[in-house]
Amino acid sequence: MSASTETEQELARVVEPGVTALAVTAHVSGLVLERRTPLWWWVGFGLAFGLFVLFLAAVGWLFIRGVGIWGIDWPIAWGFAIGNYVWWVGMASGGTLISALFFLTRSDWRSATSRIAETMTVFCVACAGIMPVIHLGRWWYFYWLFPYPNTMALWPQFRSPLHWDFVAILVYVAGSLLFWYVGLLPDFATLRDRARRRWQRIFYGLLALGWQGSSQHWRQFRMLYGLFAALMAPLVCSIHSIVGLDFAGGLTPGWHETQFPPYFVFGAALSGFAVVLMLVIPLRRALELTGVITLRHIDVLARLMLTASLLLSYCYLIEVFMPFYRGEEREITVMTSLLTGYYAPWYWAKIVLNGLVPQLLWIRPLRLNRPLLFLVALCVVIGMWIERYVIVVGSLHRNHSESSWFVFVPTVWDWATLAGSVGLFLTGFFLALRFIPMVSMFELRDLLHKKQAGGGR
Amino acid sequence: MSVRPGTGHSLRGRLAAFDDPDAMLKALRRLRQEGFSQLEVYGPHAVEGVDELLGRRARALPLVVVAAGMLGVVGGFFLQYWGMVLGYPLNIGGRPLNSWPAFAPSTFELAALTILLIGFLAFCRVCRLPRLYDPIFDAPGFEHASQDRFLIWIAEREGHDDHDLLRRLLPEGEGVRIDEVPA
Numbered sequence: 001m002s003a004s005t006e007t008e009q010e011l012a013r014v015v016e017p018g019v020t021a022l023a024v025t026a027h028v029s030g031l032v033l034e035r036r037t038p039l040w041w042w043v044g045f046g047l048a049f050g051l052f053v054l055f056l057a058a059v060g061w062l063f064i065r066g067v068g069i070w071g072i073d074w075p076i077a078w079g080f081a082i083g084n085y086v087w088w089v090g091m092a093s094g095g096t097l098i099s100a101l102f103f104l105t106r107s108d109w110r111s112a113t114s115r116i117a118e119t120m121t122v123f124c125v126a127c128a129g130i131m132p133v134i135h136l137g138r139w140w141y142f143y144w145l146f147p148y149p150n151t152m153a154l155w156p157q158f159r160s161p162l163h164w165d166f167v168a169i170l171v172y173v174a175g176s177l178l179f180w181y182v183g184l185l186p187d188f189a190t191l192r193d194r195a196r197r198r199w200q201r202i203f204y205g206l207l208a209l210g211w212q213g214s215s216q217h218w219r220q221f222r223m224l225y226g227l228f229a230a231l232m233a234p235l236v237c238s239i240h241s242i243v244g245l246d247f248a249g250g251l252t253p254g255w256h257e258t259q260f261p262p263y264f265v266f267g268a269a270l271s272g273f274a275v276v277l278m279l280v281i282p283l284r285r286a287l288e289l290t291g292v293i294t295l296r297h298i299d300v301l302a303r304l305m306l307t308a309s310l311l312l313s314y315c316y317l318i319e320v321f322m323p324f325y326r327g328e329e330r331e332i333t334v335m336t337s338l339l340t341g342y343y344a345p346w347y348w349a350k351i352v353l354n355g356l357v358p359q360l361l362w363i364r365p366l367r368l369n370r371p372l373l374f375l376v377a378l379c380v381v382i383g384m385w386i387e388r389y390v391i392v393v394g395s396l397h398r399n400h401s402e403s404s405w406f407v408f409v410p411t412v413w414d415w416a417t418l419a420g421s422v423g424l425f426l427t428g429f430f431l432a433l434r435f436i437p438m439v440s441m442f443e444l445r446d447l448l449h450k451k452q453a454g455g456g457r
Numbered sequence: 458m459s460v461r462p463g464t465g466h467s468l469r470g471r472l473a474a475f476d477d478p479d480a481m482l483k484a485l486r487r488l489r490q491e492g493f494s495q496l497e498v499y500g501p502h503a504v505e506g507v508d509e510l511l512g513r514r515a516r517a518l519p520l521v522v523v524a525a526g527m528l529g530v531v532g533g534f535f536l537q538y539w540g541m542v543l544g545y546p547l548n549i550g551g552r553p554l555n556s557w558p559a560f561a562p563s564t565f566e567l568a569a570l571t572i573l574l575i576g577f578l579a580f581c582r583v584c585r586l587p588r589l590y591d592p593i594f595d596a597p598g599f600e601h602a603s604q605d606r607f608l609i610w611i612a613e614r615e616g617h618d619d620h621d622l623l624r625r626l627l628p629e630g631e632g633v634r635i636d637e638v639p640a
């Protein structure tokens with residue numbers, strides 16, 4: 001057999017030969033129940049927790065002193081916090097797209113990666129949700145965003161995209177959490193039944209809610225899961241469209257773009273697939289999951305990242321074309337400033353990292369080179385943060401009136417909040433790694449049974 | 458006395474364990490042909506064909522979800538309509554108060570939220586969850602139902618002694634084991 005056909009066959013397999021359903025169940029639950037916590041976990045968790053403490057310090061100081069500790073001021077009143085928010089919520093989309101959209105398309109490669117991706121979504125959404133609240137300034141009034149009866153004649157402005165965004169985040173947070181938890185129910189029951197220690201039985205027993213796996217339970221479960229998937233797929237598109245409208249609804253040159261809703265959906269998908277790859281590549285080795293997370297998974301995710309990059313690159317082209325096509329003077333000012341002005345290095349960095357670097361993935365050996373693919377994904381994740389930064393700050397720094405032209409300089413607290421939010425994400429994710437099965441065991445049992453029955457690959 | 462939906466084991470009965478879902482399906486078919494009607498299947502994943510053999514369809518959940526969706530659309534829109542048109546009307550440049558296109562995104566989101574929450578609660582209701590203890594958990598080997606075995610629970614029929622019939626229908630060995638289950 002030649003080397004190329006061997007690779008073809010390897011790329012077609014979603015499960016390596018010889019992997020059995022019971023072995024997957026035993027291995028994945030063993031990671032949570034039995035395995036001694038490995039050294040890399042303690043090191044990773046320690047670093048993450050250190051960053052998380054930095055986040056607490058940055059937010060604590062913010063709560064004492066107010067948003068003046070950041071670099072924001074008039075006219076650049078939106079800075080890192082909004083950029084971070086859009087970045088985090090964009091990365092969150094990766095989990096929802098994989099677990100909801102590819103559930104609806106019945107893609108069999110989704111099963112092994114969906115849990116890692118969904119867990120990632122939950123903690124990304126947590127980081128995203130915090131950002132607009134701490135950006136409020138008087139954050140303790142954030143509940144004014146809720147329509148509740150009050151004596152102040154106060155009611156939210158439902159026509160504003162900013163309020164749509166508040167509703168959208170709220171629903172997305174609730175939806176991601178519920179979708180994640182419902183998908184975990186049968187696996188919690190497996191852990192409950194395999195647990196040897198008392199605290200594990202009680203802990204997972206409570207989480208499993210008394211799941212029995214009866215045909216009644218499975219029938220209702222499958223219906224609910226399908227329904228949630230069918231809701232989450234449009235929800236993830238709606239939230240990113242609405243994030244795009246946050247900007248498009250403003251008259252600021254560079255923001256007032258009709259293409260922004262799909263632009264933000266594509267950007268979210270790109271960063272989502274990138275961050276899933278950054279988690280899947282090391283975890284399949286660290287958790288010894290190479291039998292169920294195969295080269296096919298890596299290849300599919302890399303192709304999806306390339307596709308999203310192409311879609312986003314098209315938006316980047318339109319972004320440059322439209323101001324000159326329309327001939328609107330201020331829009332041309334903003335665009336030429338981005339191309340050649342103070343923020344040009346950031347602008348070109350976003351083009352290179354999000355548009356050009358992923359083009360390497362046209363070549364298969366590069367797609368299958370895991371260290372390189374990890375680097376490409378890292379470039380994309382950094383590039384997407386830069387994109388959000390350029391969108392937020394680049395437009396505001398060349399507003400309509402020349403008297404309000406200004407440059408944003410981030411302070412140490414801006415950077416601390418950004419780095420700290422990474423710590424918040426990683427702390428949560430490391431805890432999930434320790435206590436939650438990182439592969440959907442029941443879905444793999446189902447998948448392996450179907451492969452067996454079909455005599456398939 | 459009928460089998461309670463979601464639990465199915467309020468009666469005395471027997472539990473037959475199978476290593477293979479296809480063997481379980483065959484046995485289930487034989488049991489149905491012999492006239493056993495109070496049956497329930499437990500397993501580590503859903504198996505195509507079980508619902509048809511047991512003659513079950515999910516009725517409640519889809520209806521509840523449709524109702525929740527309608528409630529969410531009407532309620533979500535009315536929340537905004539009341540706020541912008543009835544409760545706190547603000548004339549901004551003579552623009553219409555009932556600016557319904559601007560209410561559409563939040564209406565969609567609120568409808569989705571209603572479906573998600575009510576759908577989950579309805580799911581818990583029809584599955585009788587949370588229910589941390591159930592007599593079926595005491596059945597020997599039941600912990601395998603969440604790992605690697607498929608179990609058929611067969612209710613004891615009043616006035617019948619099914620012991621020998623079941624021995625014949627489900628010959629032990631070949632991955633089949635029958636256990637008595639107390640009520």
